[in-house]
Amino acid sequence: MIPVNEFRNITSEQNPQFRVLKPWWDVLSEYLGIAMLMIGVFGCTVQLTQDKISCLPNRFTDLSGGDRDCSHLRQHKENESLWEFAITKHLSPNIVEVFGRKNGLDIHQYEFVNHFCYERAVHWYGKYFPYLVVIHSMIFMVASSFWFKFPGTSSKIELFVIILGKCFDSPWTTRAISEVSEERREERMVVWRKNTMTKSATDNDDDMVSLIRSSVKDQKSAESAVSLLDKKEGEQAKALFEKVKKFRTHVEEADLLYLMYVLQTVLKVFKFVLITVYSIVLVPNIQIVVMCSVPPDLTGFGAFCCNYNKAHLFSKLAYCYICFVGVYGLLCIYSLYWLFHRPLKEYSFEAVRLETGINDIPDVKNDFAFLLHLSDQYDALYSKRFAVFLSEVSECRLRQMNLNNEWTGNKLRARLARNASERLELHLFMLPGLPDTVFEVSEVESLKLEMISNVTVPGTVTQLTALQEIALIHSPAKLQLAALNHLRENLKVLRLTFEGPDQVPLWMYTLQNLEELHLSGPLNNELSRNPSLDTLRELKNLRVLTLRSKLTKIPPSIVDVSNQLLRLCIHNEGTRLQVFNSLKKLVNLAALELTGCGLERIPSAVFSLSHLQELDLRENRLTTVEEILSLQHCRRLTTLKLWHNDISYIPEHVSKLRALEMLDASWNKIRVLPLRLCYCTKLRHLDLSHNQLTTLPLEIGILQCLQFLSVAFNSLESLPEELFSCKRLKVLALGNNSISTLSPRIGNLAQLVRLELKGNRLDSLPAEIADCLLLKLTALIVEDSLMDLLPPDVKDRLKHR
Template sequence: MFSVSDVSSLEDKQPAFRIFKPWWDTFMDYLTIIMLLLAIFGCSIQLYMDETFCLPHFKKADETKGTKPSEINSTLKNTPGTSDGRVTKLFNWQYFFVNQICYGQIPWFTRFFSYLILFHTVVLIICSNFCFTYPKTSSKMQQFLNILQKCFQSPWTSKALSTAVGVDASEVEEALERQGTSGNDAMSSLNTDASTLKIPTRIHSSTPGSGSSLDKNDAEQAKALFEKVRKFRLHVEEKDTIYKFYAGQTLFKTIHCLVIIGYFPAYIYVVDFFNICEPNAISLVFYTTFMCTYTTARFIGKMALLYLGLVVIYWLLCIHTIFWVFRKTLKQYSFEKRGENQFTDIPDVTNDFAFMLHLIDQYDTLYCKRLAVFLSEVSEKKLKLLSLNNDWTVEKVKMHLTKTKKDQFELYLFMLQGIPESVYDVTELQILRLELCSNVKISNKITQLDQLEEIWLSHCVTEVTPSALMWLRQQLKKVGVKYVSRDEIPEWIYKLIQLKELYLTGKLAIEKKAVELESLKGLRSLKVLYLKSSLSKLPSTIIDVAFHLLKLCIHNDKTKLLSLSILKKMVNLTQIELHNCELDKIPTAIYTLSKLQVLDLKGNNLTKIEEIANLQYLEKLSCLKFWFNMIKTIPPTINRIKKLEYLYFSNNQIEVLPKVLFSIEKLHYFDAHNNNISIIPTDIGNLKNLYYLDLGYNKIETLPDQLFKCNKLMTLKLSNNLISNLSSKISKLSQLTLLELQGNNLDKLPVEIGQCTLLRHSGFVIEQYIYESLPSEIREKMGGT
């Protein structure tokens, strides 16, 4: 046996699908309840009173031949009792026999009417609730109800709403109270499941002062709800299953009612209390015709008319539902058109999600208004920022501060939901780095960071308030932006009038078509422009800063840079880097840059640089970088560049170093590692100012004694060559601090190396066993063991 509590618990677990029923569906449900009660009552009456009582007709068998039953029935109605009062002389068992036979001759509609309307009513009930029982639709509705319950749940929902919306909690409460009793009834309909669907009848407002704060647990629940709503929306918007099932069941109900209305009137007239019966049992009862009374005929006739009236009303409601389903665009729901809340960023929803919102809109618009908050990106951003502020205290921010090599305080924030408010309280901050941070909005409080000079953004979309921008225009000196699409480059960086250096890293081309930058006219003080991209030509907007630009860096990711004529307008340029631009010669536009000091052509396709002689007219040129190319020979005209101090030829295919190279008196930095050089010319002794020499990863076998005349050498790198002997004259290199000899054919080292007083073990790179061949006192002097 089942206890009462078991039955009640089953009732409690029924889903609260009532909110998905518009007023017409609710009215139809009440009509079906009346129909069902009518059918049950009719079935009960027929079960206990469904019988016939028959008497012989007043005519004898031979007298009734050829007489129609309707005429006999009419005659009987006009003749009270029998005409002659004769005695029938029939026994009781004969009457019982005739009653049973004549019951079968009563019209079928009369006998089965109650069961028929019970069948029709059950079909309508099943069809009306099919959406709520079919798995593919009921599961979505149940999830929607669970989410809706969380949107109303207290206390954290009220705090999240009041904070995210930006209004006081009392205003939220007043808005709810204005909904009236309809809102209370709507929410109480969701209380059917005590464990999962307990939605309060009103949202509790937070206490004064708590509306601006949210504890960590409540904030995490709110963020989880935003994510749940987002995932549910993506899942439900894929199909329009609920809409199709609702429309289908409405059409079925309409057709079903139309069938009932069509055939019921044709059968109602046959329901009669008096019925002529011819049992064809004259040998047993001696009469051919009997007049029978059907006990429930009058009741069935009235009930049939009542039921037909209910079905007509039901059918009219179905017609109204069809008009609503197919006339309106129910597969799209726009919050903006309804003006249901103060948010303007709530997107239009489609398919099943939109249809469910249309359904609950008919029940109570309060649900859509509360759900809309959790569809708003603005609301979510504010809530996440609130949680972020609670988590990141001033102490935590200071723990993440680091010092750069330039003794600057730097803060690096990775994958945060905005900038914590506590950052603005760390006044010593000088460099701010943001990577993969979302919802970044720089507020007015940034004016507190009077030491801030640099901002670096990596894949972050940022917004700046007007007053904060006014301050940043005068404050920032260096900005770097790493982006995937050009939309990630914030527009406000083009308005920083005091900006000195701008670094942009990302794609500035779409399908090999150049994409222009915004106008750079606002960057009046820009000195350094760094572009790491895939450009076929330089953006024309660089002209805006061409006159005052001092350094231009183009890192082009192995994309051929076709046109460089714009360089001619950069008359004040002192440094230029053209890396990986697929250049096969030195661009002619460079020869016009009279103030150029550094030319860097790393990673191009240079094989010959005979035109290097044209660089002699650049009187201030002091640094040439031709590393990572395919240069085989250094032209003898290189010595015409009189002021050359730094020369980079590493990672090329050079075999011979020309003697004229060592006639450049001012050369003090020479890097030619990773080439095919086999001989160091004796003229290297002419480089009296040389302090850095890197010839590692070549094929050098011997070192000329003239090398040790370069007594200003501080760094000498000769690793991975074929050197078998190191001269004792190395002692002349008294300024040597870094010596690399690993990967050669050396067996021992001269003891005179100990006279290099500045050389320490940490700056001496060589195999350990060779190092240990030195006397212990020398090793101790070098700081080794």
């Protein structure tokens, strides 16, 4: 025989982890199913190991020609005598010898009659009762565990119980709950302080000392808990958060598990009703004595009375089985009541939120909710600890802890480097958050955060006493109150790169000691083309403002800082800037940069800036600069940059700019250099590279203050001798022209430190080049073939400087 345990292994789920999804009624039903299966197996064993039936011929025959039934055997009582039907011999008045009847049948006839009558006379329910019990019990077991086997549900269940178990055992669960408990303890302490303000000072002091001691102990215990959560456990908890997110997305969108559980419960209820009805009707047919009609020509007897020796046992087992099925059915009915009476497709963590203090735990629905309801029937602590991994606040805290473990103070110090402003900068790129250990590196002067989401600057930023600059590149940040107060007093430079005007932080407008503000991103609303830059009135020390956006007008709020603003830079990315009204009010502006603003002429508003010293109009659409005459009103203008435009000529009245010291007209289409330019005698830097110049005017020698001259990438064929009268030249860039000879007067440029001649038609270099006392061989940019033609002594002099 097959052991009962083998049947159970076939029909039920053996994974012990699935016990968390078995409520008490399913567990009890499972044990009832095992009991019913044992009844069936026991019945089958009896059925197969014992004789089925025993028959004797019935000598009583009805005179009407029919056979009498065997009711006289069933109705026989102990005080009744059947001696009149027996052969007797009187030995004495009180003693009678009884002789049994001989039927004259051999053993084979009896065996035939027994088998024949078992098949014909015994009711089918009495014969197959044990097998029916086994079959029904197996169906009950299969129906109870079918959703653990079905491919569409078993994978989700298995994944759920694995994640649930890991969440239950994770040390992060205890850590997160303890942290919140500690925070709530601090809140209660604050409330306690407020409520006890009316008490005596002595009592307050004593209570306060005891409370502080308890809080110190709690803090120490929390720190020990932190130390217990090592890096490996932190990474495991991080992976758990990701698994929970994916599982929730996968399961919460369907209700297949709920429907499968309902269907298998309905099936069990249907089986319960069916078994109960037909069993009650058929159990009376299990009789001990049955009558069997056999053809008389086989044995000579037409009727046999047969004893079905297992009928008594089977009838008792049947009634016992009906009782088990009844209890099983009641459990199934209760299960249906639980399924339809309670909202199992919704699960609220309200009680968990109140108990743990983690207020952002979301409610769940559909199959996810149903699984949690089932686990609550096993142990509600599972869902409570599982809820920690649904909280974004908890995830952020874990992320922060992992960050702190990964980015130690020494690792952060190794990333320190000087930036363009010569500040000691710490650059963090694409981290999941801002490590708390950053605020332990006190020597940081500039903090640059790039592609970091959910940045919250804590009050510990006050530890960075040298911090003067913050750059937030696609890293929206929030400030705690203590951090805001500190940065309001100490921050000098702020650089923001964002994707929309709504990402511009409001705390930016309160930094009263800020000196430089650099904004990069769209400042226009979707519904309005006007820039949405709030008032800058509180930025009382702002000196430099940079806007990298696509503006159609200069933001009016710039006027709020008109008295102190010294430098304004607008990088408009090719969008045409049309309205300059606000520009006129920047009376103290010293530097103006309008890059990529689609300008076709110099804006007239510029001419009213009497304190302007530097004007940069790079990457615009300028074809002429006739308005340059009006720049004479800007009497302090020393730097004019017109590079990367389409200017074809420079007007003669450029000489009116008497204070001009730097002119950059590179990357244009200038063919002729105006003679009057040479009367800007203060000119020290002149860049005319990447143009279409063919000659330089003889008056170039007037520029005695010239230190930098670049005419590279032009079409010059010769150089005027007067050029070499500019004895203060330090850099002379003549590369990529058509120059065929270089005058020996090059030696007059005693202060020359760099000379570019590569890309010309020179056949040789004059030996007087060695008279340029500050020129080194490495700063002489020329073809190797020309370098080889230099006399050895000239090369040595250049090489050993």
